[in-house]
Amino acid sequence: MSRDTDTGASEAATNGEDAVAELTGVVRTYPGHPPVRALRAVDLRIERGELVGIVGPSGSGKSTLLNIMGTLDRADAGTVRIDGHDVSTLTDRQLSALRAHRIGFVFQQFFLAPGVSALDNVADGLLYTGLPLAERRRRARQTLERVGLADRMHHRPNELSIGQGQRVAVARALVGRPAILLADEPTGALDSENGAAVLDLLDELHASGTTIAVITHDHVIASRLPRQVRILDGQVDADEGAGG
Amino acid sequence: MMRPSKLRPRDTLRVAGTGLKARPLRAVLSALGIAIGIAAMVAVVGISASSRAEIDQQLRALGTNLLTVEAGESLRGEPARLPEDSVDMVARIGPVTAVSAIGAVDDAFVYRNDRIDEFVTNGIVTMAARPDLLRTVGGEVAYGRWLDDALAAYLTVVLGATTAERLGISPTDGSVAVWLGEQWFTVVGILDPAPLAPELDAAALVGWPIAEELLGYDGTPTRLYERSPEAQVEDVRSVLAATVNPENLEEITVSRPSDALAAQAATDETLTTLLLALGGVALLVGGIGVANTMVIAVLERRSEIGLRRALGATRAHVRIQFLGESVLLAGLGGIGGAVLGGMVTAVFGASRDWPFALPLWVLAGAAAATILVGAIAGAYPAARAARMSPTSALATV
Ligand SMILES: Nc1ncnc2c1ncn2[C@@H]1O[C@H](COP(=O)(O)OP(=O)(O)O)[C@@H](O)[C@H]1O
Ligand SMILES: [Mg+2]
Numbered sequence: 001m002s003r004d005t006d007t008g009a010s011e012a013a014t015n016g017e018d019a020v021a022e023l024t025g026v027v028r029t030y031p032g033h034p035p036v037r038a039l040r041a042v043d044l045r046i047e048r049g050e051l052v053g054i055v056g057p058s059g060s061g062k063s064t065l066l067n068i069m070g071t072l073d074r075a076d077a078g079t080v081r082i083d084g085h086d087v088s089t090l091t092d093r094q095l096s097a098l099r100a101h102r103i104g105f106v107f108q109q110f111f112l113a114p115g116v117s118a119l120d121n122v123a124d125g126l127l128y129t130g131l132p133l134a135e136r137r138r139r140a141r142q143t144l145e146r147v148g149l150a151d152r153m154h155h156r157p158n159e160l161s162i163g164q165g166q167r168v169a170v171a172r173a174l175v176g177r178p179a180i181l182l183a184d185e186p187t188g189a190l191d192s193e194n195g196a197a198v199l200d201l202l203d204e205l206h207a208s209g210t211t212i213a214v215i216t217h218d219h220v221i222a223s224r225l226p227r228q229v230r231i232l233d234g235q236v237d238a239d240e241g242a243g244g
Numbered sequence: 245m246m247r248p249s250k251l252r253p254r255d256t257l258r259v260a261g262t263g264l265k266a267r268p269l270r271a272v273l274s275a276l277g278i279a280i281g282i283a284a285m286v287a288v289v290g291i292s293a294s295s296r297a298e299i300d301q302q303l304r305a306l307g308t309n310l311l312t313v314e315a316g317e318s319l320r321g322e323p324a325r326l327p328e329d330s331v332d333m334v335a336r337i338g339p340v341t342a343v344s345a346i347g348a349v350d351d352a353f354v355y356r357n358d359r360i361d362e363f364v365t366n367g368i369v370t371m372a373a374r375p376d377l378l379r380t381v382g383g384e385v386a387y388g389r390w391l392d393d394a395l396a397a398y399l400t401v402v403l404g405a406t407t408a409e410r411l412g413i414s415p416t417d418g419s420v421a422v423w424l425g426e427q428w429f430t431v432v433g434i435l436d437p438a439p440l441a442p443e444l445d446a447a448a449l450v451g452w453p454i455a456e457e458l459l460g461y462d463g464t465p466t467r468l469y470e471r472s473p474e475a476q477v478e479d480v481r482s483v484l485a486a487t488v489n490p491e492n493l494e495e496i497t498v499s500r501p502s503d504a505l506a507a508q509a510a511t512d513e514t515l516t517t518l519l520l521a522l523g524g525v526a527l528l529v530g531g532i533g534v535a536n537t538m539v540i541a542v543l544e545r546r547s548e549i550g551l552r553r554a555l556g557a558t559r560a561h562v563r564i565q566f567l568g569e570s571v572l573l574a575g576l577g578g579i580g581g582a583v584l585g586g587m588v589t590a591v592f593g594a595s596r597d598w599p600f601a602l603p604l605w606v607l608a609g610a611a612a613a614t615i616l617v618g619a620i621a622g623a624y625p626a627a628r629a630a631r632m633s634p635t636s637a638l639a640t641v
Contacts, residue, residue, distance in 0.1 A: 130250030
């Protein structure tokens with residue numbers, strides 16, 4: 001069903017059931033002197049199958065927003081629904097379970113385990129689902145083939161190019177078939193060529209139905225995305241393409 | 245409503261081992277303290293158990309039913325002597341199965357040859373020995389033969405183990421003679437150390453008849469050896485002094501040499517306790533080393549912790565990972581230490597010809613101690629890792 005939502009996601013918006021992430025009036029203030037109001041009432045709705053770019057200047061609150069969508073952090077006010085769950089009602093263990101089964105993360109710094117093969121790095125994306133090792137590896141192999149690294153399974157991170165490393169990280173986020181893939185500046189550490197390649201990959205995944213939210217401060221990259229949410233000073237400043 | 249996060253037991257073990265595999269040298273170095281502590285404790289217990297096993301084995305072989313009778317010093321300070329017929333008197337006590345005696349031969353010194361300075365006596369005492377002495381004390385001839393009835397009347401001598409060493413005579417020397425009491429005596433045999441009669445080790449033993457004939461010996465024994473069935477030893481003991489010297493009871497000392505051997509094992513125990521305590525201190529220091537390593541590991545691996553939380557690990561999963569790593573680290577030291585301690589025990593025991601004895605409870609205790617030390621050392625760092633919020637763990641790189 002998600003496969004045909006990649007162009008007109010907002011048509012399903014009224015339905016309410018197809019929202020993977022639904023944030024209303026989300027506030028996040030970091031304590032300090034003075035306190036930092038990183039998010040000041042953010043409303044954001046991401047439909048199943050969407051590819052959303054989150055753009056905005058440094059310090060505007062993009063990472064904070066992504067962490068809250070990924071349940072790594074909790075909102076101080078407002079409601080956050082991820083994959084149908086109101087996260088404020090979930091315990092820390094339940095949030096962990098949500099992350100294990102329904103959310104995939106890609107970080108700017110990759111965070112690949114050194115000295116561990118690409119295959120096992122990807123298989124670790126399923127570590128906390130309780131699947132047996134052989135099954136984790138089987139799915140990791142499939143996913144690595146999907147991101148075009150079939151011939152790099154047994155290479156270690158230091159034996160991979162930086163672009164290949166980031167594709168391994170994408171595969172690790174993807175291997176559990178998450179409801180949403182969250183990527184915080186996945187191209188930030190890459191040159192433009194490798195950055196474009198990772199973007200192509202995200203495009204492909206989107207085309208095959210994966211829901212993706214990707215942070216980028218690169219306007220060239222952002223302009224390629226079907227929907228762009230602009231964050232400024234902890235608020236949604238513009239939401240372009242959502243209706244298109 | 246939702247499947248919980250789950251980490252399989254095998255994966256828990258694998259995950260606990262990742263830190264050690266990533267930094268093997270650090271793991272080995274920080275496990276070293278525990279290894280030394282455990283090795284010390286295992287070796288101390290093992291060596292003392294082996295030494296006790298050796299003493300037990302000796303006692304079993306030598307018997308614990310030997311009593312010795314000795315005259316103390318007389319009022320004039322000279323070594324008192326037992327009556328000439330005391331051997332026969334003791335033999336007449338009902339349960340007694342064997343009696344023998346030695347008698348110190350005064351002023352008969354022993355030298356390697358006749359050119360040695362007469363004051364260099366090496367502390368060797370010449371003693372007249374009865375032919376049944378060796379059998380009674382359970383002694384063994386290391387080389388040559390014993391002074392049997394045939395040899396006792398000739399210029400022959402058997403050397404105690406220490407005597408042979410002091411005179412520089414070894415079994416491979418072939419036929420040699422020593423200058424004893426201004427005569428040449430042929431060495432016909434050398435004894436093994438005699439655990440129940442250590443006074444024989446530093447003696448040169450000659451036959452009773454030749455001592456009386458040529459060395460001015462008056463034939464009075466200085467020490468009797470007596471055996472009786474185990475159950476009657478105490479009965480015999482109570483009448484021995486009165487049998488041997490009814491007039492001067494207080495001059496007579498009766499003792500049981502096997503008690504001295506057993507007591508030797510008991511004195512080892514205080515030393516063992518002390519060394520065990522030292523091993524415990526080493527273990528404690530090793531535990532602090534492991535705790536230190538784990539604190540550093542948790543600080544260094546913040547982003548790994550954050551990543552694992554992002555992949556779905558619960559706080560409990562993070563805690564068990566670092567607790568497991570700490571226990572594995574300590575366990576590594578424990579296994580290394582147990583092997584090392586066992587080897588020290590084996591080598592030390594082999595060098596003294598002891599039987600190898602390493603009680604199982606020591607290994608069980610070592611295992612329990614390392615698991616405990618690892619768990620205690622890892623508790624705080626693991627709790628810190630578990631408490632870390634995912635975002636702050638991911639933020640610091
Ligand atoms: N853990 C934190 N504690 C305090 N302030 C923070 C923390 N994380 C982010 N901030 C602040 O919140 C604001 C938003 O940060 P962030 O979401 O990282 O922005 P972006 O990802 O858009 O650069 C910034 O001013 C940042 O300094
Ligand atoms: Mg950011």
